[in-house]
Structures are given as C-alpha cells and as structure tokens.
Amino acid sequence: MNREQYLQRLAAALGKLGPAERDEILADYRAYFDDAAADGRSEAEVCAALGEPERLARELTAERKLADWEADKSPANMKQALGALAGLGVLNVLLAFPYLFLLTWLGSLWLGAVGMLVAGLLITGGWASHSVFGWPSLDNIVVNDSGVGPWLIAAGPRDGTPPRIRIESGQGETVRIEPDPASGKLVIEARDGDEHFRLERDASGKLSQLSIGDGADSIELSGLPKASSGSVLVFGLVLTLLGLIGTLLGWKVLRWVWHGTGRWLRWQQRLLAGDTAVR
Template sequence: MNREQYLQRLAAALGKLSPAERDEILADYRAYFDDAAADGRSEADVCAALGEPERLARELTAERKLADWEADKSPANMKQALGALAGLGLLNVLLAFPYLFLLTWLGSLWLGAVGLLIAGVVITGSWASHSAFGWPSLDNIVVNDSGIGPWLIAAGPRDGQPPRLNIEGEHGESVRIEPDPASGKLVIEARDGDEHFRLERDASGNLAQLHIRDGAGSVELSGLQKASSGSVLVLGLVLTVLGLIGSVLGWKVLRWVWQGTGRWLRWQQRLVAGEAAVR
C-alpha cells in the first residue's frame, strides 16, 4: 500500500467527523509521510507502521469525540464518545453496559424524586389556596387509606348530572354511565370479557365503591372518606420533604458520577490502546 491509497482509505473511514476535522487529520498524516520520506523511509514501511487505516480512523474518532465531551459535558457528546469507543471492540461495548445502566437507573430515581417534589408542592399549594380562598374545593377528593391504588381519588363534580351512556360492542364489551336523578347516584361501568370496572358515586358526591376485576383477581374499595384539610396538608408536606431530600441527594450522586465519566472514558481509551499495542 502506498501513501495515496492509505490516505484515501483513512479519509473514507473518518466519515463520522466533520469535514474540517477530517481535513486537519489528513493534513497531519500527509506531513507525517513527508517527514518519513525525508528520513529515508519508504511509503510501504510507514503504512505498515501506522497499521490498518480503518483501525487508525476509529482511534482518531474516539479521541476527537472524547475531546468534544471534555469541552462540553452534554449527554449528546457523551453518547457520541461512548459510540466511538464501542466501535473499537466488543470488550468496550460490554464494559459500557453496566455504566449506562447505572446512569439510567440513577437518572430515573432522580426524576422520580423530582416528581414527588412537584406533586408535594402542588398539593401543599392547593391546601394553602383552599384555606385562603376556598379554591380548589376538597369536597370531591377522596383519601384512599386502603394501601391499594392511588392515595387521592377525584370523586367527580357534584353539581349537574352527566349524560346517560350505554354502549354495547359486538364481542360482549360494554361501557355504561348511569345517573339516577332521583337518588343522585352515578354508576360508571365497563366490561370486556373477564375484565370489569365499576365506580359508584353517591348523591353527596363521595366515592361509594370502586371495583376492578381482571379475571385473575379483583380489588374492591368502599367506605372511602372525603379528604380533610389536614390530611391534604400532611400528604403534601410529606411528598415535598421526601421529594426535596431525594432530589438533592440524587443530584449530588449524579454530579459525582458525571464528573467521573471523563476518567472512565479515558480508562476505556487507554485499555483499547493497550490492546492495539499488544496486537
């Protein structure tokens, strides 16, 4: 292989880099060939010393992507750096999986804590607004202390009657909304084979009964009490405190892992360089 053939293959293998980066690398290796020729080395010897141009291109791409990530530690740059390192060999792909799983797991926990914090702030703010202005009303909120299902359940509007609805499907599925103007009771029911859902609201607007069956088991809730102002405040404060603690701790752990990413990526690169030297 001569100089021009080597540089053509190297340019083709550097396709993941920008044209400016590719031109800069090719200029460096043209200068390298010129210096080698001045020292009396043949083009074939230089090509053999450099190794396969495709392998060299993968190593150069990984180096550039690592430099981009170190300059701007964004998720997009980290993804590109991991992809470039993974292209160097199967071992790097296997080593990347545990790290990516850890990062995803920590990120999911942190997002969950942020969600708790937001929910707590919203519930606490709703309690404060209700206490000061009477809005939003707590009359249609049910506290579910059964340990099954959501903690808070909206019982539906008390004023006015919803329309009557009865839909029958061709295969036995059905949906029914049945208000009773005389008693004020409302039944919402849906069936699909062995699956059955029934919600019943009494005349006062309270959730009287909730029944869910999926063929293998069933859940039934009844006698649920309307939320008191104190129970809404306690729930809001608990969620706020738990969410705040989880968000702060989760963010610190994520920052620590994120800062260690550079060392981990560089270790991957040194590992690959060592494997290449052995070969």
C-alpha cells in the same frame, strides 16, 4: 503503499468526523510524512509503522468523539462516543450493558423524584389556594387510607348531572356512566369479560364504592372519608419533602456517575487502542 494512497484511505475512513476535523488530521499526518522523509525514512516504511489506515481512523475518531463528550457531556455526545468505541472494538459489551442499565435506572429514579416534588408542590399550592381563595374545592377529594390503590382519589364534580353514556360491544365489553336523578347516585363502570372497574358516588358526592377485579382477584373499597384541609396539607408537604430529598440526592449521584463515565470510556479505549496521539 505510498503516502498518497495511505492518506486517501485515511481520509475515506474518517467519514464520521466533520470536514474541519478531518482536514486537521490529514494535515498533521502530511507533516508527519514530511518529517519522516527529512529523517531519511521511506514512505513504505512510514505506512507500515502507522498500521492500517482504517484502524488508525477508528482510533482517531474515538479520540475525537471522547474529547467532544468530555467538553459537552450531553446524551448525544455520549452516544457518539460509545458508537466510536464500539467500532474500535474496545467496548466490552459485558461491561457496557450493566453500566448503561445502571445509568438508565438512576435517571428513572431521579425523574420519579422530580415528579414527586412537582406533585407535592401542586398539592401544597392547591391547599394554600383553597385556604385563601376557597379554590379549588376539597369536597371531591377522598382520602384512601386502606393501603390499597392511590392515596388520594378525585371523586368527580357534584354540581350538575353528568350525561348518561352506555357503550356495548358484541364481545362482552361495556362502558357506562349512569346518573340516577332520583337518588342522586352516579355509577361509572367498565367491563371486559371478567375484568371490571366500578365506581359509585352517592348523592352527597361521597365516593361510596370502588371495585376493581379480573375474575380471579378483586379489590373493593367503600366508606372512604373525604379529605380534610389538614390531611391535604400534610400529604402535600410530605410528598414535597420526599421529592426534594430524592431530587437533590439523585442529582448528585447522577452527576458523579456522569462525570465518572469519561474515565470509564477512556479506560475502555486504552484496553486496546493505547495512546492515539500523532506518532
């Protein structure tokens, strides 16, 4: 193999890089061939020393993709770096999957903490707005202190009469919303065979019954108290505090893991590739 054949194969194998990066690498290796010729080395000898151009291209691509990720630690750059390392053959799958699972799990926990923080701020803000302006009303919020299901339940509006809705299918599926103008009771129910959901609200707007079952197991809640202003405030503050602690702690852990990813990827690269600088 001569110089031009080697550089042509190298250029074709560097297709995952941009034109500017590819031209820069080819210029470096043209200069390397020139220096080797000045030292009296033949083109065939230099080609043999460099190894297969496709292998060299994979090493150089992995090096550039890792450099891109270290300059901008974005998920897109990380994906490209992992893909380049996988093509190089040094990405140990047994190590990669647990690591990526840990990163995904930590990210999910952090997003959950952020959601908790946002919910806490909204509830606390709603309490403050209710205390100052009387809006939103807390009459339709129920405190679920049974330990089963959600902590707070919106029982629905008390003003006006909801429309009567009933939908049935020939396969035992039923959805109905039925107000009783005489007693003021409202029933919301959904059934699908043995599975059912039923919510009843009395004339005062209080959630009188909540029943959920699947034929084998069932849960029924009744007599749940309406939320007081103080209980809503405490709930909102606790949720905000837990969300804030989780968000800050999770962000620090994610940053530590994220920045450590570079060292881990470099270690994976050097398992087989070694130093990929221009020879």
